[in-house]
Amino acid sequence: MWWFGLLRSPPPLLLLLPQLGLGLAASRSQAGTMDLGGCGSARSCPAAQGRPGCLRLSAVPGSDPQRSNELLLLAAEGPERRDLSGDRAQEEPPLPPQHHVVYFAGDVQNYHEIMTHHPENYQWENWSLENVATILAHRFPNSYIWVIKCSRMHLHKFSCYDNFVKSNMFGAPEHSTDFGAFKHLYTLLVNAFNLCRNSLLSKKNVKDLNKDSKASNCRSSSSHTNGCQGEKENPCENFDESALSFYPPSLNGASFTLIGFSKGCVVLNQLLFELKEAKKDKNIEAFINSIRTMYWLDGGHSGGSNTWITCPEVLKEFAQTGIIVHTHVTPYQVRDPMRSWIGKEHKKFVQILGDFGMQVTSQIHFVKEAPSIENHFRVHEVF
Secondary structure (H helix, E strand, O other), X not given: OOOOXXXXXXXXXHHHHHHHOOOOHHHOOOOOOOOOOOOOOOOOOOOOOOOOOEEEEEEEEXXXXXXXXXXXXXXXOOOOOOOOOOHHHHXXXXXXXXXXXXXXXXXXXXXXXXXXXXXXXXXXXXXXXXXXXXXXXXXXXXEEEEEEOOOEEEOOOEEEOOOOOEEOOOOOEEOOOOOOHHHHHHHHHHHHHHHHHHHOOOHHHHHHHHHHHHHHHHOOOOOOOOOOOOOOOOHHHOOOHHHHOOOOOOOOOOEEEXXXXXXXXXXXXXXXXXXXXXXXXXXXXHHHHOEEEEEEEOOOOOOOOOOOOOOXXXXXXXXXXXXXXXXXXXXXXXXXXXXXXXXXXXXXXXXXXHHOOOOEEEEEOOOOOOOOHHHHHHHHXXX
């Protein structure tokens, strides 16, 4: 069982969760705390039909204490939600293995309340992290949707996945075979799953936490910007109990779909570079074997190459995994005359994988429309 237990000596908070009964409110000012807040309103965190709302996890540790990411979870609806505490829960039959969708966003995508207050990014608020999670929930029914937020957003616009790949100021990647992206992703998910499981052991504990959190944080003058200077989050208004009414995620027998959109594709590309070395770790190899499908959605970044991986050695290793690959692109990226390498690399990526016998599909959308950033985002609706 590669999935249970917190990894790499995470911060003391995680180790103390069971003993403290999730008494996190008193320690919210410390690094590594978990924000159990849902979303600010139904609009900012819409729940898919038949699903609970979003659950935001703050500063989840990854492969080392210096690497942490925020995650947003939109959980799958169980067969029949019941009280998760007491003998009744113990009598429930085991649930079937779960499917989890892991999504990496592109530039400007942020929490809805932050995007709506940004002087430029507000126009793309329909593609906020919460809204995309809802789109993915409809696209992948009965799946747990995990949105992994970038660790840095330069100028509140450029998503930088520094914890997954070495990046320049604007988030353009410098790929390598040993950065540790697979290890970070694996550990991040294990710790996030355990945090969710611990927080859902008792709804009563969670409700008590909510009350304590309100009392503690309403007295606090601190604020958390989440990448938008001066934009305060009020945890007293950021809690949705519906986000806590779901079966806890379990990695036992789980399968995964990985999705990168635009800048988020740099994470998928880095994973490919690391495959050969990552397989040497038995736990990570088991995780790799659980990945069923990977989607590249209109990948792009500000670098002058490696928007799509074209190294035959890297792609040959990837082809041996048996993972199904889907690419969905728009003219905004692959037919931009100022960045002609993107279209050429995409074509080569698909061709080489096909030559190696990998199951790969490629679709270009909105070909009869003028290239636009709006259609770039709309790829979420048509893939």
